[in-house]
Amino acid sequence: MHVSHAHTPSRLQLNPQGRLRHFLTTEGLSREQLTEILDFAESFLGPDGSIHNQPLLAGRTVMNLFFEASTRTLTTFAVAAKRLGADVLNIDIAKSSNSKGETLRDMLWNLEAMTADIFVVRHPHSGAPHFIASQVTPKVAIINAGDGRHAHPTQGMLDMLTIRRHAGDFTKLTVAIIGDIKHSRVARSEIHALQTLGAKEIRIIAPRTLQPRDYQELGVKVYERLEEGLDGADVVIALRVQNERMESPLLASPEEFYALYGLTPEKLRRAAPNALVMHPGPINRGVEIASEVADGPQSLILKQVNYGIAVRMAVLTLAMQGQLTTRGDA
Amino acid sequence: MHVSHAHTPSRLQLNPQGRLRHFLTTEGLSREQLTEILDFAESFLGPDGSIHNQPLLAGRTVMNLFFEASTRTLTTFAVAAKRLGADVLNIDIAKSSNSKGETLRDMLWNLEAMTADIFVVRHPHSGAPHFIASQVTPKVAIINAGDGRHAHPTQGMLDMLTIRRHAGDFTKLTVAIIGDIKHSRVARSEIHALQTLGAKEIRIIAPRTLQPRDYQELGVKVYERLEEGLDGADVVIALRVQNERMESPLLASPEEFYALYGLTPEKLRRAAPNALVMHPGPINRGVEIASEVADGPQSLILKQVNYGIAVRMAVLTLAMQGQLTTRGDA
């Protein structure tokens, strides 16, 4: 164990036995760790999208702390936790004691004292879940449900499960991610997971203004032209154009984006035959993706949502188990 | 099976075996089908309003989709689903991805992919639950919790259960419905159910402006004067005056309505001795009903609410069972 690394997110989310006790990022986790999550998630999945319930979190209290609104992700975590038999509480942050002048730290300490076992945290600031796990409530398992531009690791892992189930061996796959990579926590979590799982090639396709500066560190190939980036790709992931997260007018207009980067049936033909089409949702039809593609036979968009329940069940359970071991050690 | 009728709500809500798989309207269901709902609902009812819990929906996920606010109906469905052991999620439509520009169709597809089994839908537009069941998510059991002016079938059925328990044989009963029939989805669901269950006579009592145009099709007798309409009635149902649903000033004032149509002890004496008094709630005391009547010995208003839990338990379970059979066939 590298004690000197204990402050990094990847170490922070592991207990002394190297098992998950929080789930903050896909970055720095080993191939074995990611594969364990995928295998465990798959164990909950039946054919045709059914989910096997298992009371692995019976008697546990999961609190959803969403500092940024998201009915969609909130609902998937609530469904996953309930299918594991947990008690689930959505904490209304806007109405909470914050408004009475209580500090974030005091609010979290109080929720912990109310016997919370797991906090599912979404926050507009990058690093907030990490801060909570390291500085505030380390004995509560923290699951990152999206923090700023940093990470959205359960989305990253459900995308990996989708790819593994429908395309198989990562080492043979070229994966192309299209859109606003620069501001996308989804893309970062996907790229880190794809690297670790051994994807043959990872491409990002974006206008210059939306390309991340650290793409060399990320180990990806950068394309400005969609047609070139799609060439022969086995998996094509279109990101949502998130106007709300951009601070300046980096995009001319939705129409122009669609003309250049919108995934149409015609452009998709540049990819490998039967290339998988994915999108983290919610989709902007006619902006980053054409309806014919979103609803077409290559689209796995709704499968992603479905697998997301299983992935969240796996992550919630694994982090709880690792956290309990840690508490036992303490 | 009349394939040519497959597009009508009454066929749409049945599976090929003729069993409920959605519950959209009381219109077009057979006497046997309505009686099955009533019998099943009654099986949950103990004396004095207690309800026998049964885990018939254990492991199922019920999502409440209320596009129109209603704490009251929302709560009854939540209680009913929980008493059946289901996981219940209230989807906050206002905060949902709708606000991110997602289409209704995409939102519903996503919720279905999150392993929803049942959508309980309230919508301001007539036909919305029908549209969802036919065009969007046919594999999710859709329960209509009130759509526009069209139908409120669980309210209709809980009223039938109330009448059957307290007045017995429908074929001997004259039922009078008072108020804004024209805009009332409750009245429509009641009238269709009463017809099918063989009520001796159905009367509607309303000012001309609030009488429905299709009363002949509905097979009801129309009265403008309350005293005449009440004469000898065995069951008297006062509707809520819903100013919020009226588009033009069809009523002079609440005071005038009360003078002409308010159900007072004096006017109630025109009905049969011990006539049952019902109201779908919430009541406007001193508008459509006097407090002495609402709280009097003939009033079944709170019994209706209580039976509503049992009726919703029955409908949720039957639709789920019919839906599962259909899924198995698919």
Added chain:
Amino acid sequence: MHVSHAHTPSRLQLNPQGRLRHFLTTEGLSREQLTEILDFAESFLGPDGSIHNQPLLAGRTVMNLFFEASTRTLTTFAVAAKRLGADVLNIDIAKSSNSKGETLRDMLWNLEAMTADIFVVRHPHSGAPHFIASQVTPKVAIINAGDGRHAHPTQGMLDMLTIRRHAGDFTKLTVAIIGDIKHSRVARSEIHALQTLGAKEIRIIAPRTLQPRDYQELGVKVYERLEEGLDGADVVIALRVQNERMESPLLASPEEFYALYGLTPEKLRRAAPNALVMHPGPINRGVEIASEVADGPQSLILKQVNYGIAVRMAVLTLAMQGQLTTRGDA
């Protein structure tokens, strides 16, 4: 049994066998009754803040009716009820039929008819839970979660549990309560419980403007100077400065309050060695308490929150049991 006292809160909350059937106030309960609550609460507590779940309310429906916002108290009751296996519904009062002109009485009758077993009521008006229990829905067990300036009995009892676990025998203890006693429902519930449990001495420390007029009836000693009031105290309870509840500018400023009444490490030295420090939360750091004290070794602030879950589990269960006995008698 003193029938003539049946209208007082203390009698109202007991059934004919003298057992709790509501929990409205600590005032007037006997030492045996308070001790039973504490003992039962303690039975749920494991070491280190864990809680033993017990399905004592399985199949029961608990409705939280918060007419005054409080995420914190709402969450503790929801956690407690879920840990007892109850179905829990938070009724959104603001959105409820109140807005449709329904009376409070009709709303409560309707919720009762929806098979509610317990109402957890918070209300800005003193006496509202008492009114509901006596005049509206006596067959629903009413738990007071804070009413106006009157009482906050579960807070009072969790404070008693904290004192008993950490300081032992009440008859040897001097307890000092600091702050806005006049407007504090927490202080009233504490004082009544401390009296009944036989505390050696109860002191209140407050500026003249915030001293209650009835302190002689309450049987407490009043101090205007913090240093004098703290002298030799075994338990020190700092109250939250609640600007929102004060009707006039009774406090000069938070800074001035802190200078005179803020619990600092220096001032705390006037109390007994290892005196317990408590606060009902949420805390205003630097107003009524210094961070060094709130986070220091004498502070039991988070233990209070933790014990609060156990106390609420005890009170919910005891009131339900007493209510059922009453219903059986009726």
